[in-house]
Amino acid sequence: MDPYPMKHxxxxxxxxIRPIDVGLDNEAQIARNWNNSTRQPNGRRGRNGANQFTSPIKYLHIHESESFSMGIFCMPPSSVIPLHNHPGMTVLSKLLYGTLHAESYDWIDVTDPTDQLQELSVRPARLVRDREMSAPETTILYPNRGGxxxxxxxxxxxxxxxxxxxxYSAEKGRDCSYFRKSSVRETPPEVIWLEELEDHQPPEGFVVARERLVMLY
Incomplete structure (x- = not known):
C-alpha cells in the first residue's frame, strides 16, 4: 500500500476507531481500572485481585479480501504474541485499550551471506522499537521499514x-514466519541475529482462539 493513503x-x-465501535467497551473499562500494584512478578493477580488469567489470546476476525484483512487481538495480561514477520505487507495497528511492550526489528541486507548462515536460516536485524505502548497509540510498519x-x-x-x-497468503509467498534470537555470532547492541523456526510453525504454547466479530450499526 502506498504511504500517502496509508497516512490518511x-x-x-x-x-x-474506539473500543465502543467494535463492542469492546466493557473490556476497555476493565483495562482502565487495572491495578498493576496487585500483580505478582509472573503477571498474575495477587490473592486479593481478580482470578488469574489462563485464557488464550483471542483474535476477532472482522474482514478479509484480496487487498486487506482486518481484525483485533485481545490479549490477557502477560500473554505474548511471539516474534513474527509480515513479508511484503504494510500493517496499521492501533492499541484500542491497555498497555503492552513492543519489540520490533527490520532486516539488514547481507550482500554475500555465508553458506553457514544460509544453512542455519539466520539473518541480521536492526532494533527499531523496544518500549511500552499504551492506548490509543497507532503505528504503521512497511515491508522494509518500521519494524x-x-x-x-x-x-x-x-x-x-x-x-x-x-x-497473509501462503500461495502468494506471504506466509507468516516465526523467529527466535540466535547467538550465532557477536554483534553490536543494536543488531541481533534472528533464526527462523521450521515450517512456519509458532512456538509451543502459543494459542489463539479465533472468533468472527459481527459489526452492528
Missing part, C-alpha cells in the same frame, strides 16, 4: 486492532 487511514483509525518483525507482551488487558495490506 492511520489518522482515521487513530481518531475514529516488520515484531513481538508483543501484554502488560495489562489490551486489544490491538490490525489492518494488513495485502493479507
Amino acid at each position: 487511514l492511520r489518522e482515521f483509525v487513530h481518531y475514529e 516488520n518483525i515484531h513481538t508483543f507482551r501484554a502488560i495489562t488487558p489490551c486489544a490491538l486492532f490490525d489492518v494488513l495490506s495485502p493479507p
Whole structure:
C-alpha cells in the first residue's frame, strides 16, 4: 500500500476507531481500572485481585479480501504474541485499550551471506522499537521499514486492532514466519541475529482462539 493513503487511514483509525465501535467497551473499562500494584512478578493477580488469567489470546476476525484483512487481538495480561514477520505487507495497528511492550526489528541486507548462515536460516536485524505502548497509540510498519518483525507482551488487558495490506497468503509467498534470537555470532547492541523456526510453525504454547466479530450499526 502506498504511504500517502496509508497516512490518511492511520489518522482515521487513530481518531475514529474506539473500543465502543467494535463492542469492546466493557473490556476497555476493565483495562482502565487495572491495578498493576496487585500483580505478582509472573503477571498474575495477587490473592486479593481478580482470578488469574489462563485464557488464550483471542483474535476477532472482522474482514478479509484480496487487498486487506482486518481484525483485533485481545490479549490477557502477560500473554505474548511471539516474534513474527509480515513479508511484503504494510500493517496499521492501533492499541484500542491497555498497555503492552513492543519489540520490533527490520532486516539488514547481507550482500554475500555465508553458506553457514544460509544453512542455519539466520539473518541480521536492526532494533527499531523496544518500549511500552499504551492506548490509543497507532503505528504503521512497511515491508522494509518500521519494524516488520515484531513481538508483543501484554502488560495489562489490551486489544490491538490490525489492518494488513495485502493479507497473509501462503500461495502468494506471504506466509507468516516465526523467529527466535540466535547467538550465532557477536554483534553490536543494536543488531541481533534472528533464526527462523521450521515450517512456519509458532512456538509451543502459543494459542489463539479465533472468533468472527459481527459489526452492528
